[in-house]
Amino acid sequence: MNYPYVTEFRQSLVEWFEKEKRDLPWRHTKDPYKIWVSEVMLQQTRVDTVIPYYNRFMESFPTLELLAEAPQEYLLKHWEGLGYYSRARNLQAGVREVLESYGGIVPDNRHEISKLKGIGPYTAGAILSIAYNKPEHAVDGNVMRVLSRVLNIHEDIALPKTKKIFEAAVEELIDPENASSFNQGLMELGALICSPTSPKCLLCPVREYCTAFNEGEPENLPIKSKKVKMKHISYDVFVCEDEDGRILMEQRPEEGLLANMWQFPMVEQEDDSLIKFAQHHELNVQAHQPILTFKHIFSHLTWHVNAYYMKSKTAEKGEWLTREQIELLPMPVPMLKIWQAIK
DNA sequence: AAAGCGGGGTT
DNA sequence: AACCCAGCTTT
Numbered sequence: 357m358n359y360p361y362v363t364e365f366r367q368s369l370v371e372w373f374e375k376e377k378r379d380l381p382w383r384h385t386k387d388p389y390k391i392w393v394s395e396v397m398l399q400q401t402r403v404d405t406v407i408p409y410y411n412r413f414m415e416s417f418p419t420l421e422l423l424a425e426a427p428q429e430y431l432l433k434h435w436e437g438l439g440y441y442s443r444a445r446n447l448q449a450g451v452r453e454v455l456e457s458y459g460g461i462v463p464d465n466r467h468e469i470s471k472l473k474g475i476g477p478y479t480a481g482a483i484l485s486i487a488y489n490k491p492e493h494a495v496d497g498n499v500m501r502v503l504s505r506v507l508n509i510h511e512d513i514a515l516p517k518t519k520k521i522f523e524a525a526v527e528e529l530i531d532p533e534n535a536s537s538f539n540q541g542l543m544e545l546g547a548l549i550c551s552p553t554s555p556k557c558l559l560c561p562v563r564e565y566c567t568a569f570n571e572g573e574p575e576n577l578p579i580k581s582k583k584v585k586m587k588h589i590s591y592d593v594f595v596c597e598d599e600d601g602r603i604l605m606e607q608r609p610e611e612g613l614l615a616n617m618w619q620f621p622m623v624e625q626e627d628d629s630l631i632k633f634a635q636h637h638e639l640n641v642q643a644h645q646p647i648l649t650f651k652h653i654f655s656h657l658t659w660h661v662n663a664y665y666m667k668s669k670t671a672e673k674g675e676w677l678t679r680e681q682i683e684l685l686p687m688p689v690p691m692l693k694i695w696q697a698i699k
Numbered sequence: 700a701a702a703g704c705g706g707g708g709t710t
Numbered sequence: 711a712a713c714c715c716a717g718c719t720t721t
Contacts, residue, residue, distance in 0.1 A: 398716040402708070406716090439705025442719075476718045496716050516700065543716055552714060553710070582713085613704065654705060689706065702721075709714080 357528050359507060361565035366531040366538065372561035373541030376548070378403075381410050388462035388487035389420045389451070395482045396447050396474060400440065403547070409438050420451045420460060432616065432686035441615060441686075446474030464488045477523070485535040493526035494539045495519055498546025503529075504578035505550060508567035514581045550574075590625035590660040593691075594633055595647065595698055596668050602676040604637065605685065613654075618685040620694060621674075625662065640669040648697050652690040663694045 359365075377383065380403065382394035393413060397406045413434050417423040423431070428445065435444040450472040454462055462483065463469040470480045481494030500513045500522050507525060511518040531538040549556045555574050557563050568574040596604040608617050621637070623629045634641050644666035652659040670676075677685075679699075687695065 395716065396718095400704090400715055400717060401706080402715055405707070437706075439707085440717085442704070443717090446718080474718065478717060482716065494716080497714075498716065540716090547716085580713095615704095652706090656703065656705095700721100703719085704717105707715095710712085 357507070357525060359529075359567075362529060365506070365529060365562055365565045366534075368561045368565070369541040369545065370531055370534045370537045373537050373544055377540070377544055378548075381407060381414075386487050388464075388483055389423075390414065391483050391487040392450075392462065392475075392479070393417075393447065395479045395486075396443050397438065399443060399479070401438065405438070409434070420454060420462075423448060424452045424455055428616065429684075429686060433684065436686045437689055437692070441617060443474060445615070449473035450475060462487070464490065466492055477519075482539065485539045489534075489536045491527075491530045491532045491535040493523045493530065494543075495522045495526060496543065498543045498550075499526065499539075501552065501578050502542050502546045502550045505555070505568040505572075505574045506562065506566045508572050508577070510577070510579050512581050513578045587657040588660065589657065591622050591662070592625050592629045592633075593620050593622045593661055593663040593694060594630070594644075595620050595663065595665045595694065596637075596639065596641075597666070598668055598670040598676060600670060600676075602670075602678055603682060604671075604674050605677050605682060606675065614688045616686075617688050617691075618682075619687060619691045620663070625660075630664070634668075637673050638671050640671070642667045642669070647694065650690075650693065652693075659690060661690055661694075663697070665698065 382390060385391070394406070394410055397410055416434060417426060426448070428448070431444055431448055432441060435441055453472050454460060458468070464484065466480050466484060469475055469483060478494055478496050481492040484490040484492040485494055500519070503509065503522050503525055504513065509521065511521055549560050553575065557569050557574060560566065563569045566574065568577055604621055605618055606621050608614050608619060610616050621633065623633055626632070630644065644664050647663040647665050649662050652661060
């Protein structure tokens, strides 16, 4: 690696972290289960977003056993609005594996913990280092940004193989006695100081040991290629209420986008989609009116939603639920938006 | 190696 | 509007 400041970098980073770290709910524990939950929630998700979800989750599922026993719908309700809902289902599958195969003890080595559903290379290293203080790499977007600057690495971080370079670097740099503070320090530095744009180098505890600060251009690292083609789809959504005040609902498939989440019936927009919808459900629609139109942007596609409200005579087909029942169902944000408009 | 998978904040 | 965020799974 040919980096001359290993000892100084370690010491400065760990000291800075232990002095300046934010007071976060999951930093009050070393329970591997709780660290696990926090790390899964934090995947592609900001700290400020996660905090209320984590607190609510720990009130309902304070132990691994209670999470293992929870109905999936109740679990998803706790994840509602957080996104990437497969994380929640994988987490539950993972804790069940721990109970069945490891006597309820989260494994303390990479080989075993990596077998658990939802635990990839990053989360494995995060749990091992934070809960067990094991000197294991935990390379996320923050770490790649920080180390690309400290070590002046110009490889494209969008390429999967590039992550191996950073994992190898962490293995050499990591403080074997303070793995927890070292790994968290790298991420905390990325969050507070070594930001994507306008890094605050003058406040940085390791700027003396930063190759890009000394010899390069920190603000132009890391190198990241990008190519995204956004897809667009238009949907009609029908909020259909019968004479008893019950509303027609449907559950999404168990695989794919928003798996197992509930929604008001939704069909791809066509000129006669309302007629087709009414025929399919054998509805006797008496009146309908537009509620709202909006755009919902996912990471890889955009929904253009037209929502309508309608009254129908009571029909046999489909799941007709009361407002109280609907409140208990996990729904994605676009549906919550429509539900708010209805109420 | 590439694609699918949420939602929201920042610039 | 583009980018980013304490990434993982499937193909």
